[in-house]
Amino acid sequence: MSALLDVQGLSVSIGNTALLxxxxxxxxxxxxLGLVGESGSxxxxxxxxxxxxxxxIGGRITGGRVMFDGTDMARLGETGLRKLRGRRIGFVMQNPMTALDPVQRIGEQVDIVSRLHLGLSRKEARSxxxxxxxxxxxxEASAVAxxxxxxxxxxxxxxxxxxxxxxxDPDLIVADEPTTALDVTVQAQIIQILTGLVRERGLALLLITHDMGxxxxxxxxxxxxxxGRLAEEQPVGSLFERPAxxxxxxxxxxxxxxxxxxxGLRGIPGTVPGAAHFPSGCRFHPRCDRVLETCRTRQPLLRPLSPSGAAACFLVEGKPA
Incomplete structure (x- = not known):
């Protein structure tokens, strides 16, 4: 099966600073797919x-590509992107407190999406x-609206x-930290609802989070x-059983x-370096408890993992992917 979203060799800069x-x-x-890492990753x-x-935010793609259903996103103008955003790609913003218009009723804010992208009437959109x-x-959905x-x-x-x-009615949802600032019980409910809808509708979901749970x-x-670099990619079961x-x-x-x-709860010493201060070699080596001398000077390439996946680490055996 071909991927709905295929990101390959993506590099991004803002000004003269390379970030991805x-x-x-x-x-x-x-x-x-869960995209995970600490803040600043x-x-x-x-x-x-x-x-x-x-x-x-003044950024630009400096290498690689983002393909959505066979279309190169970088080749689309703003008109083409607007046809995709909201219609085929849904975006769940990180902070719901600021994502909603404070002077517009809830129903109107949801209605406008289906009116714009599906061509529904006011009555159909509200339904x-x-x-x-x-x-x-x-x-009490009517009262909430x-x-x-x-x-x-x-x-x-x-x-x-x-x-x-x-x-x-999108094909892909990008959810950026959809449970930030919510208590644990509400977090679990939101994730259960979101994943249930994805399974029922056959959608693709990119779930961005720092929460491994x-x-x-x-x-x-x-x-x-x-x-700004990919450290590892694996099926979820393999990743938790055999993190590389x-x-x-x-x-x-x-x-x-x-x-x-x-x-007994452990943390990771140090912090994620700022883009202006990325270290040479493996960017994690200043915080790594298994650092090798070569990690300080050479960038590790992705190496294949069994049964499927890859990791960018000199401790992983095998040839670079």
Missing amino acids: DEVSFSVERGQI GKSLTALTITGLLPL RTLDLLAQLRIP EAYPHQLSGGMKQRIVIAMALAG VVAQACDRVAVLYA HPYTKALIGCIPRDGMEAG
């Missing part, structure tokens, strides 16, 4: 590039909106943002970003577990 360096991954219909920048919003709100398990954003909880606002992403719960495959890159192992080690003793 030859990032590659793909997402098929009916598949959920390049996850949201990747989302903006995929949705054609990179120029809004679709109420149906979406019901699918997202929003009680007449409410303003400030009258809703954070979890309810996140459901509304998801409804807006679904209203155009969410990844384990929701994803089919996982791509791990660190400082030290950074992936460190992220998994940060997951809280039942029965964990006080003080």
Whole structure:
């Protein structure tokens, strides 16, 4: 099966600063890919590039390509991108508190998506909106549609943002940290609803998160970003059972577990370097507890993993992919 979204060798810069360096991954219909990494790894920048919003922050693609259903996104003008955004590519913004217009009723904000992209009448659009709100398990959908954003909880606002992403009947949803600032119970509900709708509709979902627990719960495959480079990509089961890159192992080690003793939760020493201060060689080597001398001077290339996947680490045996 050919991938709906195919990102190959993607490099992105803002001004003279290179931020993404030859990032590659793909997402098929009916598949959920988790794009994970700490803040500053390049996850949201990747989302903006995929949705054609990179120029809004002064960015540009300097290498590679983003293919959506066989179309090179970089070759589309703004008119072509607008036909895709909202209609075939839905975008769940990172912060639902600021993603909604505070002076417009909820129903109107969801209605406009299906009116613009599906050509529905006002009555048809409102019927679709109420149906979406019901699918997202929003009680009293008619009353919520007449409410303003400030009258809703954070979890309810996140459901509304998801409804807006679904209203155009897209093939791909890009969800950028859809559970940020929500409590654990609401997070679980949002992820369950979102993944359930993806499975039912046969959509593709790129789920961007820093939460490895969410990844384990929701994803089919996982791509791990660190400082603008792909560290590892594997099926979710293989990644948690046999993580190949030290950074992936460190992220998994940060997951809280039942029965964990006080003080048992581990962190990763140091921080993700800023783009102006990326180290030479492997960008993770200053924080790595298994660093080799060659890691300090040479950039590791992606090496294949069994049964499928790849990792950019000198500790992985095999020839570079």
